[in-house]
Amino acid sequence: MRKLIGLLKFSGGVRMVNVQESLKVKREVLEISSEIMSESGQFLRKSGFIEILPVIISPITDPLNHSVFDASIDYYDGQYALTKSMIFHKQLAVRVFPKIFTFSPNIRLETEEKKSTGRHLIEFTQLDLEVKDAKRDDILTLIENMFVEIFKGVDEKFGQIIRTMNPHFSIPKIPFERVKYLEAYEEYGPDFETILSKKATEPFWLIDIPIEEREFYDRLDGDGKVLVDMDLIYPYGFGEAISGGEREHEYEKILYRMGLKGNDQEALRWYLDEVKKGIPPSAGCGIGIERLTRFVCNLKHVSEARLFAKVPGTVSI
Ligand code: AMP
Ligand code: MG
Secondary structure (H helix, E strand, O other): OOEEEEEEEEEEEEEEOOOHHHHHHOHHHHHHHHHHHHHHHHHHHOOOEOOOOOEEEOOOOOOOOOOOOEEEEOOEEEEEEOOOOOOHHHHHHOOOOOOOEEEEHHHHHHHEEHHHOOOOOEEEEEEEEEEEOOOHHHHHHHHHHHHHHHHHHHHHHHHHHHHHHHHOOOOOOOOEEEEEEEHHHHHHOOOOOOHHHHHOOOOOEEEEOEEHHHOOEEEEOOOOOOOEEEEEEOOOOOOEEEEEEEOOHHHHHHHHOOOOOOOOOHHHHHHHHHHHHHOOEEEEEEEHHHHHHHHHHOOOHHHHHHHOOOOOOOOOO
């Protein structure tokens, strides 16, 4: 078939883009990804969650803890941002229903160095969930049980084909080990996450992440240094799977944390107005679907885990 070649203007240069790369995905990988979404949705419904529809544009979105190119749309006198994560909408949604999840498309125009991590796309999907009045421990247990259910489900339907792609495939053993961020840093230095991920043969939790490493909405613990939050790290060098935590929900504390981070209060005015009226305490997390598919299928790059993948620094369909 004739290859479609596009021309893209980017960072002052013009580059060739093979727009058909994004269609080079194995059929069985798509089936497994679809099963992952189905198993996780069923598990969450059984656990009392409802699925809400995702928000794609909003005046408020996650400021993130790292810089990406901003994406927004002017609309009459206002401006819509493209969703980087639904964190604020989740905090508001649990006012209406206590356990919610959504498959949320996120747009994060990551810089082009991220192309080679194997883990980054500029459009990806988070299974994003939030639980009113929950503690971090509740979310850890929920996710551990959900992972077992997902892995058993994909094993039942696709075990044989998965094992041809992934010699390490197994049902994760729960509970996952919990590793404190600062202790790991002290033992292994700044590259500890990569080192530990390569050494591990089971997923593990990284907990108590320092305040400088995270956004203002993860809840600060009593000692004022670490947060009541977590990442899940995949073994065999696959790196981060999930981020989440307990949330700040009190207006004054949120303002204080935004001050520490230098967040633009005006940009988050709509959120702050709602916080002032009162939002419930909650905890939750976001799981990258493409990264989970990549891990199950042992893929080199997350772009092999979905159709129409968009790799940082390129333009494709
Ligand atoms: P975050 O809260 O920023 O850590 O995002 C939640 C989860 O979404 C991460 O743990 C990843 O699984 C996934 N994720 C974040 N950024 C990307 C990206 N650029 N490409 C693919 N998946 C991502
Ligand atoms: Mg993260």
